[in-house]
Amino acid sequence: MDLRVDGLSHWYGDLEVLRGIDLEINQGEIVCVIGPSGCGKSTLLRLLGGLEQPGQGQVLQVGEPPAGSLNPLTYVFQDFALLPWRTVEGNVSLVLEGHGLAAEEIEARIADVLARTRLSDFRKAVPKQLSGGMKQRVAIARALSVNPAVLLMDEPLSALDSQTRELLMDDLIDLWTRENFTSCYITHNLNEAVRLGHKVVVLSRRPGVIREVVEIDIPLSERLVSDPRIGTLQKQLWDMMREEAQSADMELADE
Numbered sequence: 417m418d419l420r421v422d423g424l425s426h427w428y429g430d431l432e433v434l435r436g437i438d439l440e441i442n443q444g445e446i447v448c449v450i451g452p453s454g455c456g457k458s459t460l461l462r463l464l465g466g467l468e469q470p471g472q473g474q475v476l477q478v479g480e481p482p483a484g485s486l487n488p489l490t491y492v493f494q495d496f497a498l499l500p501w502r503t504v505e506g507n508v509s510l511v512l513e514g515h516g517l518a519a520e521e522i523e524a525r526i527a528d529v530l531a532r533t534r535l536s537d538f539r540k541a542v543p544k545q546l547s548g549g550m551k552q553r554v555a556i557a558r559a560l561s562v563n564p565a566v567l568l569m570d571e572p573l574s575a576l577d578s579q580t581r582e583l584l585m586d587d588l589i590d591l592w593t594r595e596n597f598t599s600c601y602i603t604h605n606l607n608e609a610v611r612l613g614h615k616v617v618v619l620s621r622r623p624g625v626i627r628e629v630v631e632i633d634i635p636l637s638e639r640l641v642s643d644p645r646i647g648t649l650q651k652q653l654w655d656m657m658r659e660e661a662q663s664a665d666m667e668l669a670d671e
């Protein structure tokens with residue numbers, strides 16, 4: 417299933433947050449969205465997932481979600497959003513309950529996603545026993561368990577230290593290489609965008625309009641930290657964002 421965004425604009429009261437966004441998220445691609453603070457990135461993600469209705473324009477689901485999808489558009493948040501009193505398997509099973517699935521189907525889905533995210537040995541652990549990186553892996557496993565068409569990821573690595581972020585990026589690259597999942601991935605971090613994005617959408621300061629869509633045709637598995645092409649792309653993105661980020665910074669300081 418693809419997502420198509422047509423002429424999307426959004427306001428909160430008098431505050432215009434997004435203006436005239438046209439965007440395609442095609443099946444099997446990771447679309448990263450970057451832009452200065454407050455430019456409407458999280459709002460865009462909420463509109464994509466139907467948590468809010470756009471002031472203008474529309475978000476279209478083109479094609480069918482994968483077989484067995486319980487929730488075609490599924491979020492992964494920065495703060496992991498795990499229930500502290502539930503085990504790893506309990507946190508995954510949370511999103512599988514209430515769909516009328518047989519107990520064996522729930523068990524099969526849990527075992528499958530824990531294996532795919534290499535968490536099988538941790539299924540009885542509770543969140544406080546896990547590092548931040550492991551918690552986010554549980555959140556990703558939970559999102560995958562509903563067999564989503566599109567993963568909506570809102571700064572999923574930004575609460576993690578830089579080494580853990582590197583490890584999780586490797587995990588995501590590995591997962592994508594095995595499964596070609598589809599994602600809209602919001603980030604502040606330009607390195608994440610150039611390591612993970614098939615497309616990088618650069619938003620202006622608020623109201624967010626699309627300044628540029630940068631297509632990156634280097635295979636994800638070849639985008640090593642040491643690859644000079646990655647550094648060059650990152651600099652290119654920063655050159656596009658610098659002025660917008662400076663202006664946004666001043667605006668926020670005035671508020």
Ligand SMILES: Nc1ncnc2c1ncn2[C@@H]1O[C@H](COP(=O)(O)OP(=O)(O)OP(=O)(O)O)[C@@H](O)[C@H]1O
Nearest residue numbers: 428431433451452453454455456457458459460622
């Ligand atoms: N529910 C809401 N009601 C009113 N204003 C809101 C609401 N949600 C967001 N805003 C405002 O809309 C603007 C865009 O917010 P949003 O969180 O989408 O930006 P962002 O680009 O994700 O920001 P950041 O990079 O800082 O996370 C901000 O000025 C924010 O204060």
